[in-house]
Amino acid sequence: MPILSLTGQTSLLFDVGIIIIVATIIALLISIIKQPPIPAYIIAGIILGPLGLGLISDIEFIHLISEVGVAFLLFLVGLEINLKRLKYIGLVSSIGAGIQVFLTYVITFFVSLKLGFTTFESMVLGLVLAFSSTMVVIKLLSDKEELDTLNGRMALGILLVQDIIVILILSLMSPVSSIFSSNAILLSVFRGVLLFVIALVISKVLLPPLFRFAAKSKEILFLLSISVLFLFTFLVKSLDFSIAIGGFVAGLTLASFPYNLDIIGRVRPLKDFFSTVFFVSLGMQLTLISSSMIKPALIFLAIIIIIKPLIIFLTTLLFGFGRRIAFLTGTELAQLSEFSLIIVALPFVTSNISREIFSTIILLTIITMGATPYLIKHDEKIYLSLARVLKIFDRLPVKKQKLEYTKRGINYNVALIGCHRMGSIFLKALQSKKNKVLVIDNNPDVIRKLIKMRVSCMYGDLTNSEILERIKLNKIRTIISTVPNEEDNEFLLDYAKSKNSNIIIILTANHLHQARELYNKGADYVILPHILSGEKLSIMLKNVVNKKESIARIRKEHLKHIDSIDFFK
16 A cells, blocks of 8 residues: 555645645745744645645544643743742732733623623633633743843743643633532542642652663653653643643643753654644644624733733833833734634534634634734844833832842943853953943843942843933943844844944854854954854963963863853843
């Protein structure tokens, strides 16, 4: 029997293969115009699905892979949860997320009833619209290197609390019509408590010796990690929970293990594969909706991209984090969650809502997840365009969080943007020459440490024109940016030169072609770390080869540098 038969039933291998090939081709085409890949995967699904060419014969199998993919994705989410990151924003994350979920649910519920949906359908719609996508936001913020920024941490904290809330809701949802009866709730609570007790016992008693032994072999460590994932999916299935909960709990179980980073590195390629299939399957599920659903769909879309971010904006603002941080955090969470799809895919939910509602939710998920990469990519520009309107919120009587330390009467002559790693070495060198340095960094931990050291600093980044205005560019002689983002550096270059044509601008690039482009645009010097380190090493080698005393001295100095860099982590 042939493996592939275009005239007969298409093999599963062909289905998976064509998904990956088409998704790759479209992703490559979109990358030419420097656009993110997630919309490419969704477009691939639309092309391959019923609305397009209909090339996928076994859609149920693809949905099954997608479901397994969600388990892998949430396994990674559980593994990557780092509560230390939430140290300074835990209160606003927990309270803010609770307020946002509650208000979004209530608004959607009553709007849905007003639009003529049943009580059950309105409840489902309220739940679906209340949550945002951990998977999408973490991926995009990680790609943009903004997970450790204040708005990144705020978004991550809110998403974490949302995930906990939705998992509790999923655990309370019973596949019977009386899903909110007292007996059903008590039974779900019992099953949830039982699941976490089992997870706690396994993580404390069974897994530590197994992982200590498995850690001797990278291959066995990987297989054991995957086995834990499937063990928990089998466990949650026997308890009538979604397998997604199993993936999340499995990740949380291993998150505290010392091998979690190694596990993340080995599981991530699988996650990338399944996330591609997941987004493609989203596009494949899209069907045409009737004209009567267009108005409700637009109203729900407005709730997702306007009302929900506005609630997050106001909540964050009231906690004193400033309108820029509040706006960026709200913008980052303007989409539906992968959990939304899990909720509507539950058999007893699907059987109690219309096909129109199901398709509308899929369409809203595709639109909002597809739009999120562009919103996050251009969030700073969107904020700047709305800055004047948002100034009205400055009148709110709230005490703002202070993330800066400046000295009165000081005219700074050097602005250092980015004080982590290479920047911390530059700071010491500049201070040793008695320069008056003002540090700008978008990592709140770095700023807090600089404040303790009484180093002049501000929280912000180089694309924030409000920050650039405050540092008085007309008096600054030199700007040094250790941030290797080409677009951000081009913005800084254009903005600073327009304010002070004599200013010296030193930028950082990762690649030769980026350095040439920055030189062409007027940069005074471009740091290429790998070339700079090679030049320094070659000079060092001339002086230390066959000289034990010299290498010992350099080793000692290098350790001091490492310790100073480690301080800013």
